[in-house]
Amino acid sequence: MARKKQEGYLSGREARRISRENRRITNAFEKRRKRKNVPESEYRTTMRDAGNAVEFDDLHTCFFTDAGTVKAVDGVSFEVPTGKTVGVVGESGCGKSVTSLSLMQLLQRPQGQVVSGAIRLNMGDRAYDVTKAPNEVLQQIRGNIVSMIFQEPMTALNPVFRIGEQINEVIELHDGEGRSEEDVKARTLELLEMVGIANAGGVYRMFPHELSGGMRQRVVIAMALACNPRVIIADEPTTALDVTIQAQILDLLRQLKDRINSSIMFITHDLGVIAEMADYVVVMYAGRVVEKGTADDIFHHPAHPYTIGLMASKPVVGRRTDKLYSIPGKVPNPINMPDYCYFKDRCEMCVAACSGAYPAQISLSDTHKVSCWRFHGEEERS
Numbered sequence: 001m002a003r004k005k006q007e008g009y010l011s012g013r014e015a016r017r018i019s020r021e022n023r024r025i026t027n028a029f030e031k032r033r034k035r036k037n038v039p040e041s042e043y044r045t046t047m048r049d050a051g052n053a054v055e056f057d058d059l060h061t062c063f064f065t066d067a068g069t070v071k072a073v074d075g076v077s078f079e080v081p082t083g084k085t086v087g088v089v090g091e092s093g094c095g096k097s098v099t100s101l102s103l104m105q106l107l108q109r110p111q112g113q114v115v116s117g118a119i120r121l122n123m124g125d126r127a128y129d130v131t132k133a134p135n136e137v138l139q140q141i142r143g144n145i146v147s148m149i150f151q152e153p154m155t156a157l158n159p160v161f162r163i164g165e166q167i168n169e170v171i172e173l174h175d176g177e178g179r180s181e182e183d184v185k186a187r188t189l190e191l192l193e194m195v196g197i198a199n200a201g202g203v204y205r206m207f208p209h210e211l212s213g214g215m216r217q218r219v220v221i222a223m224a225l226a227c228n229p230r231v232i233i234a235d236e237p238t239t240a241l242d243v244t245i246q247a248q249i250l251d252l253l254r255q256l257k258d259r260i261n262s263s264i265m266f267i268t269h270d271l272g273v274i275a276e277m278a279d280y281v282v283v284m285y286a287g288r289v290v291e292k293g294t295a296d297d298i299f300h301h302p303a304h305p306y307t308i309g310l311m312a313s314k315p316v317v318g319r320r321t322d323k324l325y326s327i328p329g330k331v332p333n334p335i336n337m338p339d340y341c342y343f344k345d346r347c348e349m350c351v352a353a354c355s356g357a358y359p360a361q362i363s364l365s366d367t368h369k370v371s372c373w374r375f376h377g378e379e380e381r382s
């Protein structure tokens with residue numbers, strides 16, 4: 001009896017009930033996704049602003065686990081303008097990767113499901129809501145319109161195939177129509193040269209283990225760019241590399257983005273990288289966007305206590321400190337989120353209203369938005 005009362009403890013009966021319930025919910029989602037010949041009208045949509053490449057609109061993504069439902073992304077809205085880089089920051093587990101995987105629709109199935117909200121993707125002549133698109137359409141979108149650069153190049157490459165074969169395959173699969181074998185090879189060599197590999201012909205015949213980490217990451221970037229995608233998701237693309245190679249890869253990404261005029265959604269915990277790369281910054285905390293704005297808004301006028309804490313915990317060249325600031329406490333349990341501001345228990349700037357409901361987003365300027373009670377007027381606070 002005593003064990004039952006412990007927090008987080010589930011009896012066998014309870015666990016079975018949860019897993020039965022989960023199966024019922026996820027089966028319904030899966031069935032919907034696997035339908036054939038879905039009319040385009042079901043997933044066709046219009047962009048709120050034609051200048052955006054992607055619009056996340058109140059996205060909710062959950063994992064239906066046996067221990068309960070994890071609200072990994074809980075009402076996220078932000079946009080990625082065409083030709084710009086949007087940096088997404090926040091500490092580990094705040095939902096950055098789940099947001100990007102929702103756009104690619106590559107969540108771990110069947111547990112991971114987008115339960116509500118929209119992700120509008122601008123495809124030039126039309127726009128699709130990827131959360132409603134069936135599998136057949138998503139296969140056309142992945143690689144051609146949106147592509148992803150993963151964190152660890154060794155796991156993104158297949159160790160038993162030569163580099164050339166792996167890039168050829170991407171081209172054949174997505175852009176192969178009407179191309180001869182020589183054409184495909186020529187395109188692969190061109191891509192390898194484009195990402196700054198000097199000995200393209202040699203690397204074409206090599207296996208991934210024969211390359212250094214930096215070279216492998218370049219190969220992964222070449223694969224991601226093979227079909228000139230409109231949106232590139234870079235999920236911590238440089239964390240596995242040392243700083244000099246990191247700087248080269250960031251430079252490369254910047255140049256390539258301008259060359260094919262795509263947008264980048266850049267995910268990282270490294271604020272230094274964000275400062276260098278991003279035009280806009282989105283700060284996430286516990287599955288929600290707590291603050292967003294231009295890089296200047298976020299770096300020079302951070303408003304949310306969490307962003308202020310992040311800025312204070314960043315080392316600055318030329319400033320002597322004995323100890324770097326660290327934000328006290330830890331992220332709340334994602335299965336059991338509080339009904340007040342998620343950051344309240346760690347916040348050092350609370351006002352009376354913080355014990356009330358989760359704060360609505362408020363505009364500090366046209367570009368700068370924050371969800372914090374400190375910026376709400378007196379009348380709303382009470």
Ligand SMILES: Nc1ncnc2c1ncn2[C@@H]1O[C@H](COP(=O)(O)OP(=O)(O)OP(=O)(O)O)[C@@H](O)[C@H]1O
Nearest residue numbers: 063070072091092093094095096097098099108334
């Ligand atoms: N397959 C899964 N099953 C259950 N929960 C998951 C799964 N994948 C992610 N989550 C949960 O979703 C939340 C968000 O995870 P996510 O991977 O997006 O974090 P992140 O911000 O990318 O962190 P990091 O900086 O460590 O990469 C976490 O609470 C995590 O535990």
Ligand SMILES: [Mg+2]
Nearest residue numbers: 096097098235
């Ligand atoms: Mg991640």
